Structure formats: structure tokens, C-alpha cells
Amino acid sequence: MNLQFADILVIAPHTDDGELGAGGAISYFLEKKAKVYYAAFSTAKDSVPKGMPEDILKTEVRKATKSLGIEEKNLFIYDYQVRKLNHFRQEILENLITLRSKIHFDLVLMPSLNDIHQDHITVSQEGLRAFKTTSILGYELIWNNLTFNTTCFIRLEERHLENKIKALKYYKSQKGKDYILPEFVRSLAKARGVQIGAQYAEAFEVIRWVI
Numbered sequence: 001m002n003l004q005f006a007d008i009l010v011i012a013p014h015t016d017d018g019e020l021g022a023g024g025a026i027s028y029f030l031e032k033k034a035k036v037y038y039a040a041f042s043t044a045k046d047s048v049p050k051g052m053p054e055d056i057l058k059t060e061v062r063k064a065t066k067s068l069g070i071e072e073k074n075l076f077i078y079d080y081q082v083r084k085l086n087h088f089r090q091e092i093l094e095n096l097i098t099l100r101s102k103i104h105f106d107l108v109l110m111p112s113l114n115d116i117h118q119d120h121i122t123v124s125q126e127g128l129r130a131f132k133t134t135s136i137l138g139y140e141l142i143w144n145n146l147t148f149n150t151t152c153f154i155r156l157e158e159r160h161l162e163n164k165i166k167a168l169k170y171y172k173s174q175k176g177k178d179y180i181l182p183e184f185v186r187s188l189a190k191a192r193g194v195q196i197g198a199q200y201a202e203a204f205e206v207i208r209w210v211i
């Protein structure tokens, strides 16, 4: 089945979650001429390594999303305090509703509802509320998933995976995290590919599917 999407929103609690969970899919959808929008809710100022500028994650997300092919005008950065997104639940919901009122999204990608990170689950629950009538896929961040139902796959080619790895390299502030390493990203894409007889894939959890 070849589904065409026109406007896709990627919801990222922190500026790298979208690329980590769905960087290959973003590259795939852009190639199919979909418009991809990226909304990040925290630039994690309080978690920036010592010696780096406070706003480094803002700079990095701009570079990473640009490298994937997302237009600058389609990147929305909000500056809520890392690990405290639950304190701003209503504001986040209102931000999402504002986006929804401006753009008719036909697909939303956000962290899985089985993600145990406090910021991730907050943003996903608000995503579920804001996009009650839209197809939603939950992306995989295995280091935060207690369980993950691999109920949807996006088949990826080498070029999509390379785009993902290239985008992640812009996150110099996150260097040292094992999940950002190219060998990990490639291995997971390989494992998900094996599940569907493809070279590479990204797996998603179907949260709501509207046909």
C-alpha cells in the first residue's frame, strides 16, 4: 500500500527525539514530497554539558532538521524547562492546538505512549488530546520504552539511514550518549528491517489510524 501524506507533524519533547525516533521516516517522507513540520518543546538548557553555550541545542536542532530537509519555517521551538514539561502541560496542549489551527496535519509522529520519560509521556499525552481526529504513530526510543509494540514499519533505504545518521552528528552536545552513535542507529534499523524482510526500517506503534 502506498500512502501519500501531505503534512506531517513530528512532535519532539526535546530537540533530538524526533531525529532519533523518526529521522529515517522524515527523510523518506520528504523524498515523497510531503511537508514535514517539527515541534520541539525543550532545548534542555539545564542539561547542556559544561563549557557549551546554553542555547546549543537550539543551534543543533536547526542544523539537524535543515540537514534532513525540513524547511526552517516549519521548525517550531518552544523553550520549556527540561524534566518539568508536566508543569506546562496546558501550555503545551495550547501550543499544539495553535499548530493544528494553522496547518491541517494528516499524520502526527510522537513518542510512544509506552515511553517512561516524564517529558516524553507528557508531550505524547497532550499530542493525543490535541490531535483527536488524526492518524498518530508513536516512535521508538528503546532506552525509554518499557514495552514497544512494533505495529507499523517504514521501510528505509541506505540513503534514508545515512540522512538520519548525518543529522544526528549535528548534536555535538549529546556526544557520548550511546544511542546517538551511528553503529547503534544502524543496528536498530537493521533489526527492524529484519522483522519485515527489508534492509532497514524504523518501527512505530500505531496509536490511531484513520483511513
Ligand SMILES: [Zn+2]
Pocket: 013, 014, 017, 117, 119, 120
Ligand atoms: Zn527526550
